[in-house]
Amino acid sequence: MDLTLRVWRQESPEAEGRFETYRAVDVQPDMSFLEMLDILNEKLLTSGFEPIAFDHDCREGICGSCGVMINGQAHGPQRNTATCQLHMREFSDGDTLVIEPWRATNFPIIRDLVVDRSPFDRIITAGGYISAPTGSAPEANLIPVPKETSDAAMDAAACIGCGACVAACPNGAAQLFTAAKVAHLNLLPQGGPERRSRVERMVETMEEYFGSCTNHGECESACPKGISLDNIALMNREYLLSKIRSR
């Protein structure tokens, strides 16, 4: 199939960006979206142009490096799918694909489709962990965890930190990312001792960088791992209780 691509090009964080139009011809349906970009890049490079910069690594939908807006949707049209797992069979001959980077004030564009997502690391640094210094752990089976709890924690822990939730949110909010980590750790008994300071610090760090949640649900739809909006309710509850109890 032949496609028209309109791709956001921007040389540096300060530079003015613009859409450039490219033709992608003979695209195979079994190709992945990023392979289609690889081929375009190879052509650009050998014709003396700079290839389109985009972030990617594992191409298995787990490292969370990739992610662009495709036709106004974070990670493109297929639900529960990261950009790298999107295949060209989702598109048809003659389609125009508009490809734009994630946009949020605190996800500044580094180049073309690459953005800086370091605020996510800062949210984790502010309490997205259980303090268990190496060597201090008790025997693993000493703490039984009900299967339902463990499964719910795992559901939340599946987050890959790609930033699609922020990108998709009309408010540029990072609630789903933050809530997934709060839920993962606060649901487990091991996370109990730090649950209040964790949620307070993480939420307050999140708010330094991102917008607020108005419960649109766009994040949940864009999430390649299907992280549930319920986690946000859980985080809100934990934060409220923590504020009430710790004073």
Next chain:
Amino acid sequence: MENQNGLDAKVPTGAINERWENHLADINLVSPANKRRFTIIVVGTGLAGASAAATLGELGYQVKAFTFHDSGRRAHSIAAQGGINAAKNYPNDGDSIHRLFYDTVKGGDYRSRESNVYRLAQLSVEIIDQCVAQGVPFAREYGGLLSNRSFGGAQVSRTFYARGQTGQQLLLGAYQAMMRQVDLGTVELFTQTEMLDVVVKDGQAVGIITRDLIDGTIDSHAGHAVVLATGGYSNVYFLSTNAMKSNVTAVWRAHRQGAWFANPCYTQIHPTCIPPSDEFQSKLTLMSESLRNDGRIWVPSRSGDPRPAEEIPDADRDYYLERRYPAFGNLVPRDVASRAAKLEVDGGKGVGPLQNGVYLDFADALGRLGEDTVRERYGNLFDMYQRITGEDPYLTPMRIYPAMHYTMGGLWVDYNLMTTIPGLYALGEANFSDHGANRLGASALMQGLADGYFVIPYTLGGYLAPRLGEKTVPTTDPVFEETRSRVRWRIEGYLTGGGTRSPDWFHRELGKTLWEHCGMERNADGLRQAISAIESLKEEFDHDLLVPGDGHSLNQSLEKAGRVDDFLELGRLMCIDALHREESCGGHFRIEHQTEDGEAERDDDNFSYVAAWGWTNGEEPILNKEPLEFEYVRPSRRSYK
């Protein structure tokens, strides 16, 4: 050239089960107050790197951690699906530290260092405790206790798992522990920063040279010790299951500075990957080996059978693994399963549009367990398969084929994980240590975490303690200047090449050559051909490389050029190593050395050693041998029949 002096692995004495403990008792300690006076550089933040950085930070060392990713959570450890082994014996099925040790040595085809493997088996138990305490959501039984499953190469269930995302959960655990130290100020994390050289002064590692990938700044970092945890080099084959950015650069530049490279030809092919669909394929996707627990592997008995899989009756199917290896069946080790698949496909029985796969069939499991159970166990893998191929594995068998997956070779390290450059350590897949010639499933995560959480924090003290009071070498020192300018000169070279071909083109060519001649099967002629092909490719690379853009901003082609350059040199060394090793063992299968029924034939009399190669600046590499002695597991022919 060959160096006949044996390598000293500094293995402690005593009975094997007491060696680690004896060693810990003997090792020098650094007092808590003095730890902060030491700066440790950790390169790579995968399982090994992040766990090391976190633990060293907890101990009080000043840690500088480096990753070329934008976050400490992206390393390819995250993609490990199946699980992590530990000799907990929770299922009460006869597992023990000794059995895990035995399985690993045997699985590695008797080419690993016994003492290291035993230590790994001992530490496996603590890893699970540590990870559970961190909140890793391992699968559990209804009673709330941890669940186990079986895995290739073992007859017990000792694998702990978190759905199909075990690597992700373990890495996030280590990453979070590391970020906690970042919060506490003991670890300084440098993201988007690639290590491009090790600085060696008076024979000791004293720092590294890095490049900021965003603005191109070349920087120097001094430390009392440098820890490399930069993963393996499967991407030398271009097509592998590794992440696109995984590379050998840190390890290779260290090798060029004097760290010996051990067993480069020991590479592992993973049997259950999705076969390539076209020539544009950028990477291969692995499907967890755990699928072999319930899936049955077969090909049509008649080559070129045109019928769709569902319409081929049992009588016309060849369940070749079950037929050839009745004891282990579909659960034979990876190297055995891979070669068997290659044999079938080469024999014309391949399935799929390009006839490049074999079937992995869940029809029996779906009938026996029901769709819900299968979905619970493998749902995410089935979904992934469907997304990639457009086929529904609940209805039609998956197609799988082996792909490059893991490299057992790596920097030679002693029992303390120190390379041949004092002060330079290598952890995880970056070192050669524990898996011999073949790694068993669910052992990579175990090794990465054992090295990072439980080995390096102790052994590093032994190196540092006598150096108390020594300052780090200032980065203005001539040795830093010199290394920096070498790095700059290299980058300039790529940018001013002015050729016509992209780094990817060279990478792809190299990959094809290696896959053909140094892949699942090797022979002397092919390897010689490959060596000369790689040499001319390297020459072409030096003259015909095209890298657009500049060195002062994000330039992914420039990053790639440096990595491909190193792969070209490594590829040649792999072939040299494969050529010299006149035997078959584990992942290294020399066609000339096989038994009558096509199994690997080792030559223990002549090749029971680790081949550690020294760099000679373009001359032929020097071979150094570390003899392997087996006191506890008698080498025998591996049999999974």
Next chain:
Amino acid sequence: MLKNRGPARNPLMRIPILSVYRTDTGKKYAMAISGVVLLGFILGHMIGNLHVFEGAHGGEYRIDEYGEELRELGIQFFPRTLVLWAFIRIPLAVAFLIHIHSAYSLTRSNRAARQTRYQSPRNYLAADYASRTMRWSGIIVLLFLAWHLADLTIGVEAVNPDFVRGSVYHNLVSSLSRWPVWVLYVAAQLALAFHVWHGAWSLFQSLGLNHPRFNQFRPLFAHTFAVVVTGGFLAVPVAIALGIVA
């Protein structure tokens, strides 16, 4: 860009439990709680309106009596209208102000979080019309409220020249008989419907009230509430238009 949150200037915000309002999450609680108060109010108001349909008893319209009853709440113990002011009007005004202030500052925060908008059209999957227009439906309701108070509560001459204090029925019919006012009322009710459609669900999320067993009823509740309240409110203008109430 980093949002700066230095020491609180407002002394109220130094009170620990109130200081939660300084955070966006805290503002969401405030918005949800004030929203609950306002939902209660509009439900009560809507039910009260239905007295219109009871017509007149002994020369007095039932709804006029109801208006007087509200003013005479607690008359046994307190002066006339004190209870109405102290327990209904002032709390409502406070709830309104909190609702509006939190909406204003959250909107600013959200705008700041994405200073450069997407340069290509968005394709929304989950965000519905109601959720994306909360700001606008809110502003419409606010403007309407101003008109409504001037029209039927205070009786500003310019807004409602026929206003007679205490004659609720008369005021209602005379005002809604003018077609531009009628259109305004109907439009405002529809805006309110959209606002409640999303808001009455959203508040559960903001307050962290979720449970797998009742989650599915949260949107059901919101949508039912929106339909019932709007239906009740619209009944009056529709009845006037049809001549059922005259």
